Amino acid sequence: MRASATRHAAKGTHYKAVVIGGSTGGSEALDVILAALPKDFALPILAVQHLHPSDDGSFACNLDRVTQLPVLEPHDKERIEQGRVYTAPANYHMLVERDGTIGLSVDARVNYSRPSIDVLFESAALTWGEALVAVILSGTNADGAKGMRAVKAAGGLTIAQDPASAKYPVMPQAAIEAEAVDEVLRAEEIGRLLAELGVREKP
Amino acid sequence: MNNPKIEPIEIDLLLEAVFRRYGHDFRSYARASIERRIRQFMAGTGCASVSEMIPKVLNDKEFFSRLARYFSIAVTEMFRDPFVYRALREKVVPLLRTWPHFKIWHSGCATGEEVYSLAILLKEEGVYERTTVYATDFNDEALERARAGIYEVSKIKEASRNYQQAGGKASFSEYYHARYDAAAMDGSLKERITFANHNLAADEAFGEMHLVFCRNVLIYFNRELQNRALGLFTESLVHGGFLCLGSKEDIQFSSVSNRYKVVDGKAKIYKKKDTP
Numbered sequence: 001m002r003a004s005a006t007r008h009a010a011k012g013t014h015y016k017a018v019v020i021g022g023s024t025g026g027s028e029a030l031d032v033i034l035a036a037l038p039k040d041f042a043l044p045i046l047a048v049q050h051l052h053p054s055d056d057g058s059f060a061c062n063l064d065r066v067t068q069l070p071v072l073e074p075h076d077k078e079r080i081e082q083g084r085v086y087t088a089p090a091n092y093h094m095l096v097e098r099d100g101t102i103g104l105s106v107d108a109r110v111n112y113s114r115p116s117i118d119v120l121f122e123s124a125a126l127t128w129g130e131a132l133v134a135v136i137l138s139g140t141n142a143d144g145a146k147g148m149r150a151v152k153a154a155g156g157l158t159i160a161q162d163p164a165s166a167k168y169p170v171m172p173q174a175a176i177e178a179e180a181v182d183e184v185l186r187a188e189e190i191g192r193l194l195a196e197l198g199v200r201e202k203p
Numbered sequence: 204m205n206n207p208k209i210e211p212i213e214i215d216l217l218l219e220a221v222f223r224r225y226g227h228d229f230r231s232y233a234r235a236s237i238e239r240r241i242r243q244f245m246a247g248t249g250c251a252s253v254s255e256m257i258p259k260v261l262n263d264k265e266f267f268s269r270l271a272r273y274f275s276i277a278v279t280e281m282f283r284d285p286f287v288y289r290a291l292r293e294k295v296v297p298l299l300r301t302w303p304h305f306k307i308w309h310s311g312c313a314t315g316e317e318v319y320s321l322a323i324l325l326k327e328e329g330v331y332e333r334t335t336v337y338a339t340d341f342n343d344e345a346l347e348r349a350r351a352g353i354y355e356v357s358k359i360k361e362a363s364r365n366y367q368q369a370g371g372k373a374s375f376s377e378y379y380h381a382r383y384d385a386a387a388m389d390g391s392l393k394e395r396i397t398f399a400n401h402n403l404a405a406d407e408a409f410g411e412m413h414l415v416f417c418r419n420v421l422i423y424f425n426r427e428l429q430n431r432a433l434g435l436f437t438e439s440l441v442h443g444g445f446l447c448l449g450s451k452e453d454i455q456f457s458s459v460s461n462r463y464k465v466v467d468g469k470a471k472i473y474k475k476k477d478t479p
Binding site for chain 2: 095107108
């Protein structure tokens with residue numbers, strides 16, 4: 001584990017953001033990951049969890065209880081700040097604008113999903129390139145595999161939840177089969193790795 | 204893989220070409236969404252880069268039309284966000300009632316699902332005969348479909364569910380006529396609706412509105428164009444008139460924030476103040 005964090009740090013990459021996508025069974029893993037992050041975690045986290053279209057923000061509220069980081073369901077054009085967790089609102093796609101703000105859209109579903117993980121990951125890859133960490137969690141469809149490929153192609157770090165430990169292995173497995181994954185880890189390990197990658201630099 | 208440093212420049216040039224050649228201005232649209240649409244469109248053209256599309260757009264009107272259709276794909280549903288319609292029923296209609304006649308501008312009506320939702324709500328509240336609804340969009344094809352008011356049956360199922368949650372007083376089936384796999388909205392719902400082309404990026408305000416309803420349109424605009432559109436709405440509204448935006452759209456950071464007070468923060472319903 002430590003070896004892997006050191007390896008990514010050794011590349012000299014200073015990560016600027018983390019994107020996380022999950023579907024069925026993903027929110028449990030997300031809880032574990034976010035619980036592992038320290039209060040002074042220095043990167044913004046943008047998360048897409050497939051939700052029922054009528055979810056009224058209760059997903060964001062529940063997440064807020066497991067992490068020390070502030071969790072927000074963003075408005076359109078909200079500025080992305082470090083150390084905050086942004087969850088895509090139900091029934092909207094969440095995208096990253098190159099000026100570091102959040103864009104929302106009600107475009108058609110992608111992979112039967114809105115929000116779609118691919119939509120977030122692809123736009124984040126364009127904005128942050130090799131300074132992006134992307135994580136794909138448990139789920140029952142292949143949303144996210146294309147997005148993981150885009151992140152990897154742009155030089156970012158891609159992590160899949162170990163399918164054997166995921167409640168539903170289809171989604172991480174699809175990303176692995178698409179050859180889009182650098183690291184395959186259990187949720188606790190993902191949390192620890194992110195915590196190390198997102199350490200705030202001491203002045 | 205296209206060069207991520209060059210592509211934003213190419214997209215600027217493409218949008219500039221579209222504007223200069225055809226007068227359609229997408230330059231002030233929110234970038235991430237429009238880039239996504241351009242890339243999707245490009246995949247079906249055989250072009251290897253955005254630059255390669257520029258001469259085609261300039262010289263081939265049919266190519267441009269296909270691209271423009273991609274830019275204006277509209278996705279909407281009936282009674283989208285049922286709580287918004289409940290808030291309109293409970294907090295806006297009682298005040299609209301106090302005017303002998305009132306006008307509603309539904310800007311960005313797309314294929315019309317939400318304008319029929321409004322019509323149903325107003326009918327059930329017994330005020331539909333006193334209203335005129337202007338439903339506008341810049342996309343003529345979408346307007347045609349809105350005017351026709353014929354939807355897939357799969358949409359109707361979702362609509363019925365939303366309608367109940369929105370506090371519907373009857374059975375949703377009273378408002379449409381099923382034909383095979385399609386459903387036609389009842390003709391009586393169209394009586395007070397005028398469909399018209401209006402482009403928030405180019406056209407002017409039209410006046411004396413009591414409610415401006417514009418949901419999930421501003422999210423596609425950049426800040427500058429958002430402010431233009433909000434300026435038009437503010438100019439169009441009578442004092443004490445209402446503005447209803449999408450649930451994730453907020454006037455808080457806009458140029459008109461001080462012209463309104465909040466009626467319902469979650470449903471994004473605002474009331475224009477009497478004095479600026």
